[in-house]
Amino acid sequence: MPSQAPTATHEVTNQVPPLENYNLFECDSALSAAVEREGAGWHRAALSRDGAMLGEPATLALAGAANRHEPELFTFSPRGERIDALEFHPSWHQLLTLLRREGLHALPFEQPQPGAMPARCAGYFLHAQLESGSLCPLTMTFASIPVLQREPALYATLRDKLLSREHDPRDLPLGAKRSMMVGMGMTEKQGGSDVRSNQTRAFATSASPGRGTEYRLVGHKWFFSAPQCDAHLVLARTDTQEGLSCFYVPRFAPDGTKNAVQIQRLKDKLGNRSNASSEVEFLDAYGVMIGDEGRGVPTIIEMANYTRLDCVIGSAALMRAALVQAIHHARHRAAFGKRLVEQPLMQNVLADLALESEAATVLFMRLARAFDADPATASPEDRAWRRIVTPAAKFWVCKRALEFTGEAMEVWGGNGYVEEGPMARFYREAPVNSIWEGSGNVMCLDVLRGIERDPEGAQALLASWLADAQDHAALRAALERLAATLAAAPDTREALARRIAQQLVLAAQGVLLLRHASATIADAFIATRLADSPCGRVYGTLPGTFDHAAIVARAFQA
Structure with missing residues (x-):
């Protein structure tokens, strides 16, 4: 009777266990010292708690899942309606929930005090060690706040949703949501970094145009970061100025309909794959001028x-x-x-x-x-x-x-x-x-x-x-x-x-x-x-x- 062939060919040894169950903050001597030195010691307990959570296996797994299951664009509904809907894996929304919970989208504006910016930056640094794509809409939301504050009337309507520590992923008009995210769209096909070559046009809808008033935008953006955001800040030219102006362009128009910003496609990127980047066209899209006319770049x-x-x-x-x-x-x-x-x-x-x-x-x-x-x-x-x-x-x-x-x-x-x-x-x-x-x-x-x-x-x-x-x-x-x-x-x-x-x-x-x-x-x-x-x-x-x-x-x- 022939001998049975062995089923085990080798013993697995000398393989490294996964790095997990460690505190990202407490194991970093340079960061810990800098937090105290730069005036953010009052935030130390929160950073330590967050650092421990980020090192847990379940949290670490979110990063891999969000990058394996990339966002999908659904241009039309089953009935043929234009919807431009984006679908993300649940891990993506869990990551954004964690980021907002720690106030990393608005901490210095929500809790203005000495050391607030170093506190926020230290927390951002911890989360950025986990996953990069989820940081993009959070960073843009954070950076939009000082710009939007320059338009007090508009900012008053957005403040609570900008500062909210709740992530609300629903694709609804802003009035129906508990929080919001803001993106940006600057570059166009012909210019890239040379935004002064932008061709997108903005047409005033009132007899007294200028900052704080409504415009209609026609044109395109070659890189439109995080198109699922509730609004974007973009650059466009008016008829009365040679320079570019800045506009707040919401995802939904004031009447509750989807704004006329059509997503052409999502970018197929080398990395940052958990995040959606897109090309869009403005087809008479609703927008509000931010800042002085012709001063969009500054x-x-x-x-x-x-x-x-x-x-x-x-x-x-x-x-x-x-x-x-x-x-x-x-x-x-x-x-x-x-x-x-x-x-x-x-x-x-x-x-x-x-x-x-x-x-x-x-x-x-x-x-x-x-x-x-x-x-x-x-x-x-x-x-x-x-x-x-x-x-x-x-x-x-x-x-x-x-x-x-x-x-x-x-x-x-x-x-x-x-x-x-x-x-x-x-x-x-x-x-x-x-x-x-x-x-x-x-x-x-x-x-x-x-x-x-x-x-x-x-x-x-x-x-x-x-x-x-x-x-x-x-x-x-x-x-x-x-x-x-x-x-x-x-x-x-x-x-x-x-x-x-x-x-x-x-x-x-x-x-x-x-x-x-x-x-x-x-x-x-x-x-x-x-x-x-x-x-x-x-x-x-x-x-x-x-x-x-x-x-x-x-x-x-x-």
Whole structure:
């Protein structure tokens, strides 16, 4: 009688358990310290509670589900009626429920007090480590509030629904809903970032047109973010002005019918797949002018400044999420006779990633404090952090996230390249923040504009940094190189815009780490990002004399 073939071919060993049941806030020393330092200590208990919830297996599972089950567009009803309805997986709505419950869409406006912006940004950072697509409508809603506040009559009708901590997913006229979300639509086919080439037209419906009055819009938008939102802020041209004006365009017209904004299709995107992005046409759509006629770009740029800050935070969060996954993997995976985290070269890679992540964290939290200040009374230095450093940070941190997530994925090896784990999703998400709300070149040119328009703020910023660097030769030399680059001839300054932005943000990070981090962290960052040229370097090239293990241990306190 033949022997029975064995049914078990091998024993599963040396596979890493999933990272779960950990507190995203309490294990992050850099964030915890920054919350206290930037005036948000009063929100610490809420952040700790939220951090624990975000690390639970059931919460973590929402991210994967929302990205596997992408939103669907139903253009017509079974009877042939135009409905432009969007259907999302329940996980998407659960994520938005969690975000709104923590007030991340409106906290500084709902609870105005010192430290409110850093408190909100710290919470946003925690949620951004879980899932990126659900952040888009939340960010735009948050950024729309200061713009809408400039139209008191309109804002009074929207305030309670904007600030509500309840997520209401129903596609109904606003009067029937308990809360609302606001999106934005700026770019058109022919222009992209050059919104001044927009062709959409707005026609007044009253004898006294202007801000606060009704218009009808005809045209298109090439990227219309989150078309399921209850309203969008868009740019269009009127007949009486050469410039663009800003308009509030609701999903439903005042008579309760669906507004004449037709969704042509949803974008098939590389990442950010849980979120719906679309192309639309305005077919005599109802809208209300926001701000002064012909001043649409400055009006909506205020919104963009807030969304750019969230791009920095979102990229820093992707870096943090990828880092803790890489460290967790290295602590459990063995190769060549010992755990990965014990191997000197892997320690170097993880320590280098940890430096980058902490530098991004202290940077966005300092920016948050600058946004906390009243622009009318802010110091020149705070003005410069907000107006000059924000676009530089958006350029640099978002760029670094691409290489960072790829390096962290490599720590996982082949397991990182498959979609069952989070690393592939992090990698696909990484490019969007670098592109959205102004690509790298747009940000760098905006840095130059900020310096030119506020030389007093730029000088105050550099003076403050130089004062910190007096006893640190490498940082002082880097700041002197930055000053020399800024003094370049005007005809070459635009070509040097990326170099200027890079030098500026690295100096900012170096100063912040020198002020607030341990000497081990600050010295290692300055020596490898400012004393050496960052151009062409790869992660894992720290000098062998640094205490790599100590840096890794600080980064993720398991």
